[in-house]
Every structure is written in structure tokens, then in C-alpha cells.
Amino acid sequence: MDIATLSIGQFSFVQNAFSFGFAVMAAATLFFWLMKSEVAPEYRLAVVITGLVTAVAGYHYFQIMTSWVSAADTSTGVVVATGVPFNQAYRYVDWLLTVPLLLIELILVMRLSRSETIKKSTMLGGAAALMIILGYPGEVSQTGGLRFVFWVLSMIPFVYIVYQLVVGLKSSIESQPESVKNLVNIAIYLVIGSWLFYPIVYLFPLVGLTGGAAITAVEIGYTIADIVAKAVFGVFIFVIALRKSKLINEKSETAPATENV
Amino acid sequence: MDIATLSIGQFSFVQNAFSFGFAVMAAATLFFWLMKSEVAPEYRLAVVITGLVTAVAGYHYFQIMTSWVSAADTSTGVVVATGVPFNQAYRYVDWLLTVPLLLIELILVMRLSRSETIKKSTMLGGAAALMIILGYPGEVSQTGGLRFVFWVLSMIPFVYIVYQLVVGLKSSIESQPESVKNLVNIAIYLVIGSWLFYPIVYLFPLVGLTGGAAITAVEIGYTIADIVAKAVFGVFIFVIALRKSKLINEKSETAPATENV
Numbered sequence: 446m447d448i449a450t451l452s453i454g455q456f457s458f459v460q461n462a463f464s465f466g467f468a469v470m471a472a473a474t475l476f477f478w479l480m481k482s483e484v485a486p487e488y489r490l491a492v493v494i495t496g497l498v499t500a501v502a503g504y505h506y507f508q509i510m511t512s513w514v515s516a517a518d519t520s521t522g523v524v525v526a527t528g529v530p531f532n533q534a535y536r537y538v539d540w541l542l543t544v545p546l547l548l549i550e551l552i553l554v555m556r557l558s559r560s561e562t563i564k565k566s567t568m569l570g571g572a573a574a575l576m577i578i579l580g581y582p583g584e585v586s587q588t589g590g591l592r593f594v595f596w597v598l599s600m601i602p603f604v605y606i607v608y609q610l611v612v613g614l615k616s617s618i619e620s621q622p623e624s625v626k627n628l629v630n631i632a633i634y635l636v637i638g639s640w641l642f643y644p645i646v647y648l649f650p651l652v653g654l655t656g657g658a659a660i661t662a663v664e665i666g667y668t669i670a671d672i673v674a675k676a677v678f679g680v681f682i683f684v685i686a687l688r689k690s691k692l693i694n695e696k697s698e699t700a701p702a703t704e705n706v
Numbered sequence: 707m708d709i710a711t712l713s714i715g716q717f718s719f720v721q722n723a724f725s726f727g728f729a730v731m732a733a734a735t736l737f738f739w740l741m742k743s744e745v746a747p748e749y750r751l752a753v754v755i756t757g758l759v760t761a762v763a764g765y766h767y768f769q770i771m772t773s774w775v776s777a778a779d780t781s782t783g784v785v786v787a788t789g790v791p792f793n794q795a796y797r798y799v800d801w802l803l804t805v806p807l808l809l810i811e812l813i814l815v816m817r818l819s820r821s822e823t824i825k826k827s828t829m830l831g832g833a834a835a836l837m838i839i840l841g842y843p844g845e846v847s848q849t850g851g852l853r854f855v856f857w858v859l860s861m862i863p864f865v866y867i868v869y870q871l872v873v874g875l876k877s878s879i880e881s882q883p884e885s886v887k888n889l890v891n892i893a894i895y896l897v898i899g900s901w902l903f904y905p906i907v908y909l910f911p912l913v914g915l916t917g918g919a920a921i922t923a924v925e926i927g928y929t930i931a932d933i934v935a936k937a938v939f940g941v942f943i944f945v946i947a948l949r950k951s952k953l954i955n956e957k958s959e960t961a962p963a964t965e966n967v
Contacts, residue, residue, distance in 0.1 A: 493741055494737070497733050500732075500736060501733050504732070527781060528782060529781050532722070534719075535725065537722070538722050539729075541726065
């Protein structure tokens with residue numbers, strides 16, 4: 446990636462997007478953790494993990510922003526590379542931790558049986574980690590051939606996870622209460638929808654998209670996809686947890702918790 | 707250690723691993739402390755200490771990462787030593803505090819009698835501190851002979867601890883409830899398994915493994931071993947505490963806490 450191909454406008458647009466990414470992730474984290482005690486004890490694990498995902502992502506957006514700023518000198522009115530490389534790999538470090546966790550938060554909020562929870566968490570979380578690990582060598586490789594090989598390898602667990610989300614969790618959705626069935630469905634399609642962005646962007650350098658506009662599109666796109674897959678997705682998980690908590694409260698005939706969500 | 711023997715790829719891979727180590731430790735800490743109130747009061751001490759171990763480790767990973775970055779200049783496209791030495795000794799400072807604590811967290815979650823808890827914590831914690839203290843002079847020594855002498859000295863408490871974990875805690879495992887017996891066993895073998903890495907790596911410089919690939923292997927290996935011995939181990943301690951809390955709740959016929967873990 447040649448950072449000097451960016452205009453000043455593009456460079457600062459990306460910088461602002463990273464700052465926005467950090468602010469969203471940090472705010473989402475505080476929201477989930479501050480509201481933790483408002484859901485029933487059964488759902489607190491899911492809500493805590495939802496906040497962990499955004500916390501880890503927030504840390505990485507801060508690091509990415511710092512790395513971006515140190516990669517260029519803009520004091521002359523144009524973008525001049527300082528020589529310090531922009532560390533794109535922070536994204537992989539982030540995903541290695543957050544992607545398995547966000548699949549686990551979805552499984553936890555569904556409250557399946559203990560054996561199913563452990564089985565699905567292990568399989569989906571493991572496949573997600575494998576997907577990220579297989580993407581990394583291609584991302585840092587200098588040749589298009591290697592990039593393509595690791596894209597193909599990484600797509601195997603990717604397709605497996607999407608298949609499991611669409612088909613494997615289908616019967617489990619049927620067992621969810623009516624008031625959250627639709628939300629669980631939306632949460633699943635949010636994951637799948639936002640994820641489709643990553644393998645497409647990964648191929649950009651292979652088809653010659655490498656200039657300032659392409660770099661800007663990739664970084665903005667990653668940021669939007671991360672916000673949707675972690676913070677927006679997390680809000681759905683939280684609302685599902687809150688509604689299911691309310692059902693528990695109604696059953697036990699005590700006063701309902703927060704009602705207006 | 708000559709940092710200039712590393713390629714740019716190796717240098718940034720290690721840097722990313724340190725950042726990953728920090729993120730994992732920080733996330734694990736927040737997780738344990740946020741979930742503290744979800745376990746029975748009897749187990750909160752174990753869970754708080756579990757988070758202390760990862761908090762201290764997180765601090766040290768941040769320091770190690772900072773030291774690593776300041777040891778090299780990568781702005782010319784190759785790794786050039788700045789002359790500031792990479793402070794490997796942060797690891798010993800970390801272990802001196804975290805290794806006794808992580809043995810104590812294991813003893814605490816087993817809830818032995820008060821006298822046994824104090825006796826085992828003192829002996830295992832003391833042996834662990836002695837093991838780290840004896841390793842340090844060898845790590846900073848410039849001669850292979852001294853390194854080997856302190857390796858042998860440090861292995862005495864090491865072997866004692868492993869023996870105590872395998873044999874000394876065996877009878878105590880028998881008294882654990884059925885639903886956690888297996889988890890306690892796994893936790894013990896996680897400690898032993900991850901610990902085996904340290905004495906092997908310590909000998910690397912003695913057998914001539916000192917180039918870029920060896921440095922990379924050592925730092926990545928230490929990071930993985932630390933994550934397993936502290937964060938992954940901590941999750942097992944937490945799940946043991948959660949399951950045992952549930953048993954207490956069931957006995958007192960109140961509503962069960964989180965069930966699906």
C-alpha cells in the first residue's frame with residue numbers, strides 16, 4: 446500500500462473514519478456494560494461478551510488510527526510517506542479475537558442447552574479463528590498468487606460459518622420466543638451481510654485497485670463493516686437479551702424490568 | 707539478542723503478537739471482573755485474583771510491546787537496531803507476580819479447608835516465586851555456563867510444583883463435585899502443558915538458536931504460553947466457580963444462575 450497516492454482530503458477522511466470507529470466502539474462498550482444489570486442473570490454473560498467485542502475493537506481502532514497518522518507527514522500540504530508502514534495487520538489481530546466472540550455472543554443469547562452451546566461455540570468460534578489465521582499470510586504476502594491461494598483457503602471456513610448460521614441455527618430459532626424470533630433473524634443476517642464485504646475487499650489489490658481512491662474505499666468499508674458486525678449487531682443482541690429477560694420476569698409475576706425497548 | 711537479524715515481516719509479526727497478548731489479557735480481565743457478581747460470594751476471591759493475573763500480564767504486554775517498538779527503526783524498509791535494548795526482563799517481573807497468583811487462584815476455586823488452602827498457597831506460591839527468581843540471573847547473564855547453572859537451579863522448584871499439581875492435588879480433585887472434576891483436571895494440565903514451553907525456550911541460546919527465526923519463535927511461543935496459562939486457564943477457573951455456584955444455588959432451592967456454560 447502506497448500511502449502517498451492519497452490526497453490530503455482522502456487521508457484525513459480515513460483518519461476521521463478511524464476516530465469515528467473508535468468512538469462508536471467505546472460508546473457501545475460502555476452502553477452494554479452499564480446496562481448489564483438490567484437484563485436477567487441468565488443473559489449477563491452474553492451482554493458482557495458483547496461489550497468485550499466492542500472493547501477489543503475499540504482498542505484496535507485506536508491503534509489503527511495511531512499507525513495511520515504515523516505513516517504519513519501532511520505538514521507540507523500533500524501526503525508524504527514517513528516510511529513507517531501502516532499496520533493493516535492490526536485488523537487481523539482484532540478479528541482473531543472478536544469474530545469468534547461475536548459468534549459466541551449470538552449463541553449465548555439464544556440460550557440453547559449446555560451441550561449445544563459448547564458444541565456450537567467450539568465449532569463456529571474455531572472456524573472463525575481458522576478463517577482469520579488463513580487470511581493473514583495472504584494479506585502480508587507480496588505476490589498476488591499467494592494472496593489468492595489464502596483467499597480460497599480462508600473462504601472454506603467462511604462458507605462453513607455462513608452455512609451454519611443460515612441452516613444450523615434455523616431449528617434453534619424456531620424454539621425462540623415469538624417476540625425475539627425476528628430480531629435473532631435480523632442479527633444473523635447482519636453478520637452475514639457485513640461479512641460479505643471482507644472477502645471482496647481482500648481481492649481489490651489483485652484486480653489492480655490500489656490507488657488513493659481504492660485505499661480510501663477499503664478502509665472506510667472495513668470501518669463500516671466492523672461497526673455493523675460489532676456495535677449494531679451488539680445492540681440487537683442486547684435488545685434480544687432485554688426482551689427475553691422481560692418474559693422471564695412476566696412468568697415469575699414480579700415487576701418487569703425496563704419495558705420500553 | 708540482535709534485533710537486526712529479524713526481517714520486517716518477522717518484526718511486525720512479533721509486534722502484532724504482543725498487541726494481541728495485551729488485548730487478550732485486558733479483555734480477560736474485564737470479563738472476570740464484570741462477571742464477578744454472577745458467582746457465589748465464596749468464589750469471588752478466586753475470580754478477582756484470576757482477573758488480577760491477567761491485568762498484571764496485560765500491563766506487562768503493553769510495556770513489552772513498547773520496548774519492542776523502541777528497539778528498532780523500520781522506516782527504511784528494513785529492521786535497524788536503534789541501540790535501545792529490548793527489555794526481555796519485563797517477562798520475569800510479570801511472572802514473579804502472576805505465577806504465584808495463578809497457582810493460588812486454582813487452590814482457591816477448589817475450596818479446600820482453610821489450613822490446606824493456606825499451606826498449599828504458601829508452598830506452591832513460594833516455590834513459583836523462587837523458580838522465577840532463580841531464572842532471572844541466567845536470563846540476563848552473558849555466558850552460557852551461568853545460563854545453564856540457573857536453568858538447573860530454577861528447574862528444582864519447577865519440578866516440585868508440577869509434582870505437587872499432579873500428585874498433591876489429586877486427592878483434592880476427588881472431593882470436587884462431579885460437574886467440575888473434569889474441568890479442574892483440564893485446568894491443571896493447561897498449567898503444566900503451557901509451562902513446559904518456558905524451560906525449553908530458555909535453553910535456545912545455549913544450542914545456538916539466536917537468529918531472526920529463533921527470536922520470532924521464542925516471542926510468539928512465550929505469548930501463546932502466557933495466554934494459555936493466564937487467560938484460557940482463567941476462563942476454566944471462572945467456569946468452575948460458576949458451576950459450583952450453581953450447585954450452591956440448587957441446594958438452597960433458589961433460581962439457578964447462568965446455566966448454559
